[in-house]
Amino acid sequence: MAPTTAWPQLRGELESIDGEEVLAMHESLQRRPAGGQTALNRVIERRLRASGWASEPYLFSSENPQHRRWKMDFLKDQVGVEVAFNHAEAVPWIFTRLNLAGESSEVMPSSRIRVGVAVFATENLKTWARMDSAVGTFELAREWLRLMRPIMPLPILVVGMDSAGWASTYVFRGTRQGTRRVPEPPE
DSSP: OOOOSHHHHHHHHHHTOOHHHHHHHHHHOSSOOSSSHHHHHHHHHHHHHHTTOEESOBSSOTTOTTTTTOBOSEEETTEEEEEEOSBGGGHHHHHHHHHHHHHOTTSOGGGOOSEEEEEEEOHHHHHHTTOOTTBOBHHHHHHHHHHHGGGOOSOEEEEEEOOTTSOOOOOSOOOOOSSSOOOOOOO
């Protein structure tokens, strides 16, 4: 198999996202959610689709109703990507889904991967985007990957999206839920 350009392309797209682009996307949403997760997801989706990545490919054929809704976030050149700004308890499932896409003989050939990439927010980005306190982070994902490595044959790269250098903002209202509070804007 020829070397793929999928990883350098993905890396370039993620690294070139800036706070202004995320804020502009947030402002364009009809219904603006509390945190910045939706805007970040939409920016990533727009960029990757424009670069030829398949968005939300199904893993299994529709023949099995129990599995037909399982998908990955993005796929290109046998590189599978999960963008995870969701609850921390989903972190091990993200790694499991990527491993299934690479190792299960029941996964459709068009959705089989050789490498998985899992993208998480760093603590810094989580604070900047005022994400819910329950959102899993890059730091947590690294620890889960360390613990799960013995049972995961597929190579997985864990990527931390960071907001270092982005202008401070309090555009996102935060959720005010959970036991840990999102910081309030300075007065």
